Amino acid sequence: MEKTRIVVAGPRGRMGSEAVKLVERTEHYELVAVVDHKHGGKKLNELDGISSLPVPVYDNMTVCLTEVKADVLIDLTTPEIGMEHTRTALQLGVRPVVGTTGFTEENLRELEDLCKEKDLGCIIAPNFAVGAVLMMKFSQLAARYFPDVEIIELHHDQKLDAPSGTAVKTAQMISQVRTEKNQGHPNEKETLQGARGANFEGMHIHSVRLPGLIAHQQVMFGSNGQTLTIRHDSYNRESFMSGVKLAVDTVKNVNTLIYGLENIID
Numbered sequence: 554m555e556k557t558r559i560v561v562a563g564p565r566g567r568m569g570s571e572a573v574k575l576v577e578r579t580e581h582y583e584l585v586a587v588v589d590h591k592h593g594g595k596k597l598n599e600l601d602g603i604s605s606l607p608v609p610v611y612d613n614m615t616v617c618l619t620e621v622k623a624d625v626l627i628d629l630t631t632p633e634i635g636m637e638h639t640r641t642a643l644q645l646g647v648r649p650v651v652g653t654t655g656f657t658e659e660n661l662r663e664l665e666d667l668c669k670e671k672d673l674g675c676i677i678a679p680n681f682a683v684g685a686v687l688m689m690k691f692s693q694l695a696a697r698y699f700p701d702v703e704i705i706e707l708h709h710d711q712k713l714d715a716p717s718g719t720a721v722k723t724a725q726m727i728s729q730v731r732t733e734k735n736q737g738h739p740n741e742k743e744t745l746q747g748a749r750g751a752n753f754e755g756m757h758i759h760s761v762r763l764p765g766l767i768a769h770q771q772v773m774f775g776s777n778g779q780t781l782t783i784r785h786d787s788y789n790r791e792s793f794m795s796g797v798k799l800a801v802d803t804v805k806n807v808n809t810l811i812y813g814l815e816n817i818i819d
């Protein structure tokens with residue numbers, strides 16, 4: 554089997570370092586470079602404890618993808634830089650697999666157009682944990698019978714975006730089957746701003762940020778005399794890597810933008 558040549562952006566990060574390990578342990582993958590804004594010009598094995606591979610570290614995506622022959626970029630950085638990396642990769646003929654969260658609707662539309670123009674695939678998933686995708690699918694099913702719903706997402710306190718990409722994606726999936734409805738009393742009033750969380754078509758999303766957490770979400774449905782709670786917990790970042798691998802293996806065979814892991818698992 555021909556090896557897939559991979560660049561990882563954000564290799565020192567909590568997710569990026571797991572992605573480096575995934576690439577290293579997968580026989581048909583080859584890590585050809587990493588992009589790290591603070592360590593351009595070094596080799597990866599010179600960065601503390603990430604890898605023993607002497608692959609080049611670039612601080613600029615354009616230079617990296619011009620000098621190194623790559624098939625796939627795995628981006629696990631921050632929303633603004635992740636968008637810039639993804640755009641650059643597509644412009645230079647490299648297929649992105651993006652775990653970075655916080656992309657806007659406008660970003661997604663731009664990338665969709667760029668995929669069409671370049672005839673390239675790109676997979677963006679706000680949550681690469683297979684269990685989280687099932688939690689979203691089960692929530693969409695439940696919403697057909699329980700239109701009263703609130704979403705509570707819980708993450709570590711270093712997370713930059715709120716609400717989480719998974720919570721927004723869950724709300725989008727639920728809204729496909731749920732008639733728009735304002736959750737709560739029609740006359741309810743917040744005496745402390747933000748008490749009812751973010752409002753997505755009348756569904757409320759609550760973001761909890763605490764050290765000790767990784768990535769968790771519960772979707773609560775209520776009806777007369779009963780509630781249903783669907784919950785998923787990621788206890789470590791390895792939980793996301795089987796989804797990243799599935800995306801890397803899939804992105805080579807598609808030529809559109811795919812948003813959400815649920816669109817590539819059966």
Ligand code: NAP
Pocket residue numbers: 562563564565566567568569588589590591629630631632634651652653654655678679680681682712713768793
């Ligand atoms: P993290 O530990 O803060 O890692 C982000 C990394 O990106 C850091 O090493 C950071 O370097 C680096 N970075 C910042 N600007 C950069 C640039 N210009 N070029 C290259 N690298 C740059 O965060 P994380 O927990 O790994 O999360 C990374 C992203 O993945 C976030 O958007 C998060 O929400 C998302 N995420 C997605 C999933 C999923 O399943 N899709 C799961 C968990 C997290 P510095 O430390 O020097 O700033």
